[in-house]
Amino acid sequence: xxMSDIIGKKRNGETLSQEEIDYxxxxxxxxxxxxxxxxxxxxxxxxQKMNREETFHLTRAMKHSGDVIDLSGIDGVKVDKxxxxxxxxxxxxIVAPLAAACGVPIAKMSGRGLGFTGGTVDKMEAIPGFQxxxxxxxxxxxxxxxxxxxxxxxxxxxxxxxxxxxLRDVTATVDNMSLISSSIxxxxxxxxxxxxxxxxxxxxxxxxENLEDASILGQMMxxxxxxxxxxxxxxxxxxxxxLGQAVGNSLEVIEAxxxxxxxxxxxxxxxSLILAGIMIYAGGKASNREEGYxxxxxxxxxxxxxxxxxxxxxxxxxxxxxxxDYSLFPQHTCQRELRSSQDGFVGKIAAKAIGLxxxxxxxxxxxxxxxxxxxxxxxxxxxxxxxxxxxxILAVIYGSDEEKVEKSAQEAEKAFVITPExxxxxxxxxxxx
Ligand code: URA
Numbered sequence: 001x002x003m004s005d006i007i008g009k010k011r012n013g014e015t016l017s018q019e020e021i022d023y024x025x026x027x028x029x030x031x032x033x034x035x036x037x038x039x040x041x042x043x044x045x046x047x048q049k050m051n052r053e054e055t056f057h058l059t060r061a062m063k064h065s066g067d068v069i070d071l072s073g074i075d076g077v078k079v080d081k082x083x084x085x086x087x088x089x090x091x092x093x094i095v096a097p098l099a100a101a102c103g104v105p106i107a108k109m110s111g112r113g114l115g116f117t118g119g120t121v122d123k124m125e126a127i128p129g130f131q132x133x134x135x136x137x138x139x140x141x142x143x144x145x146x147x148x149x150x151x152x153x154x155x156x157x158x159x160x161x162x163x164x165x166x167l168r169d170v171t172a173t174v175d176n177m178s179l180i181s182s183s184i185x186x187x188x189x190x191x192x193x194x195x196x197x198x199x200x201x202x203x204x205x206x207x208x209e210n211l212e213d214a215s216i217l218g219q220m221m222x223x224x225x226x227x228x229x230x231x232x233x234x235x236x237x238x239x240x241x242x243l244g245q246a247v248g249n250s251l252e253v254i255e256a257x258x259x260x261x262x263x264x265x266x267x268x269x270x271x272s273l274i275l276a277g278i279m280i281y282a283g284g285k286a287s288n289r290e291e292g293y294x295x296x297x298x299x300x301x302x303x304x305x306x307x308x309x310x311x312x313x314x315x316x317x318x319x320x321x322x323x324x325d326y327s328l329f330p331q332h333t334c335q336r337e338l339r340s341s342q343d344g345f346v347g348k349i350a351a352k353a354i355g356l357x358x359x360x361x362x363x364x365x366x367x368x369x370x371x372x373x374x375x376x377x378x379x380x381x382x383x384x385x386x387x388x389x390x391x392x393i394l395a396v397i398y399g400s401d402e403e404k405v406e407k408s409a410q411e412a413e414k415a416f417v418i419t420p421e422x423x424x425x426x427x428x429x430x431x432x433x
Contacts, residue, residue, distance in 0.1 A: 003027065003037045010044035018057045025061035029160040035167060042164070042173040050178035052223065058178065059224050062186035065160035069109075069192035073140045076105045079283045080193035081275060082184060084208070084217070086201040087355035088242035091272050092120045092150065093256035094264075097308035098276035100148035101299040102292075104283035107143045109153040109191045112365075121152045126250040126329055126374040130318035146311045158186040180207065181220040188225070195231040195282035198222070199275060202430055203240035205351025211236065211430055218433045231282050236431040237271060241349040241384045244268035248363035248377010248398065250329040257323055260306040265383075267428055273297055274429060289432075332375040332398035336409040340388045340418060347419030349384055354395075354415045361399040361408035373400050378412055385425055388418060 001023045010016060016024075024041060027033035050058065071078050079099060083089050096106045110120035110132075121132045132152040134142070142149040155162065161183050168174045188196050198221055201207070202214035218234030225232025244265040246255035258264045259272060277286070277293030286292035299305040306323070313320045322328045358364060362373030376399035382388055394416050399405040 003033050003041070007037060007041045007044055010041060010048055013048045015051060016054055016057075021054060021057040022061050025058065025065060025160045025164075029065050029163060038164070038167055039171045039173075042168060042171055042179070045179065046173045046176050049176070052220075055178040055182055055220065056224060056227055059182040059185050059189065062158050062160040062164070062182060063189045065186075066158055066190065067154070067156040068190045069136075069157070071107050071140070071192040071194075074105050074107055074143045076103070077195055077283045078105050078107050078143075078193040079195045079197065079279045080106075080108055080188055080191060081197045081199070081279060082188055083199040084180075084184065084201050084206065086239040086243055087205040087351040087358070088244050088247045088252065089199075089201070090123060090244065090246070090252035090256045091199065091268070091275060093123065093253060093309075094259050094268070094272040094305075095276040095279060096148055096150055097260060097305045097312060098272060098296045098299050099279040099283065100146070100312075101304040101308040102276070102280045102295045103147070103285050104280055105143050106148045106150070107139065107193065108150045109157065109187075110150055111153050120150065122372055122374075123249045123253050124150065124316075124318075126253050127313055127318040127322050128328060130313065131316050134316065142315050146308070146315055148308060148312045149316070150312070153187065153191075157190045161186050175207070177213075177217055177220055181217060181224060185221050185224040189228050189230065193230070195279075196225050196233075197275060197279050197282055198225075198232065198234040199271075200234050200236045201239035202236050203238055203351060203426075205242065205355055206239040215431060215433065218431070222433050233278055233282060234433040235275065235278065235429060236433070238426045238428050238430060239351055240426050242351050242354050242380060243271065245380045245383065246377065247354055247358040247380070248361070249372060249374045251377040251379055251398070253322075254326050254329065257306075257309070260300065260309055262300060267383075269300075271428060273300065278432075330374040333400045334398075334402050334405050336397045336405050337393050338395045338397065338409055338413055338416075340382075340390055340392045340394050340416075342418050343389050344387070344418040344420050345422045346382045346384050346386050346388060346394070346416065347421075347423045348417040349380065350415040350417075354378055354380075354412055357397070357408045357411035357415065360411060361397050361404055362401060363399075375400060376404075378408070385422055387422070
């Protein structure tokens, strides 16, 4: 087989065989195919697209490029959850304890973030002492003991995807349905859970800006998961404004704790209960999604999910006193208030602009090498549809660097649109596949 022929075949819009896709993935991962050929192949895929079979083959090849985790030492149906990424999305920290409190074993691997804020692993590290690098034996033992563990994804999970994704990032080839779905699903399938719940974000702060594209992506990932005999359900959810009020690592963990105390923002609480309900159903603990939702609500109301979070934090070496005392989180040293200059209603809060402003305050990384300021971020005092008077606080920007916080505030200001009329509310849940 020859890489140049395979590039030409894809460039001409032909279908690649499983052997050809295996050859590309294996060759690039081991280094016999150079970046320039892989870049040309990715661009050919970008323009000519891949069909369903090719996408399945690509996912399979990337899944098997590294370890496939064996979770058979954990009793019960293990359920994983993945979000395609949004601004202020801290739902893993809420749904994992909710589902675990209802008897669903959660043995989850999460990543670090590149972009708006950290990933779930970065957020958890805002809790003093919390360990995300946990040995496989301890990971399994913890799930068998308390029903829940979330750890950092190792470099041995789908290494082909890691290498290919880094190349896509710098060759303008991220934005392709087959490449996105195979990238996400190769890691999920290698992580070993029996069922997968996908939160596919849709809107201005997401990869997929409209419902049609989000539905195609969701359906493709569901087909890949079910094709690998994992029960897979996708929920298309709104990302036209940040989720909840907190954007930034410590701020988001505090909001997750508040939600588990029953005091979280309405959108975060509702989305978390819906996702947890679906996880409880996928894990076989409820006969349908509605029953799962009621079980999750009961675990929230009784405090069982908050207690599960406490056990989880302690089991991974974290200081669980943060649950009562938020001053134990990394503290900001400067802040800047953003105030409305007019009366009216919040008509729009551009999610992407808030995400970037939060990143620039120090909450996210622009490159892998950047360090995150765990105290940095943005707290929204108003959400879309709220009424505002001139002088009201719209948001507060936090951080540890005056200059960054000032720049972030200028960017965040542009994200708010004040309108004379109250806008029509967006549906939080757009579709379940
Ligand atoms: N997240 C991933 O893991 N891969 C993609 O291609 C896009 C988002």
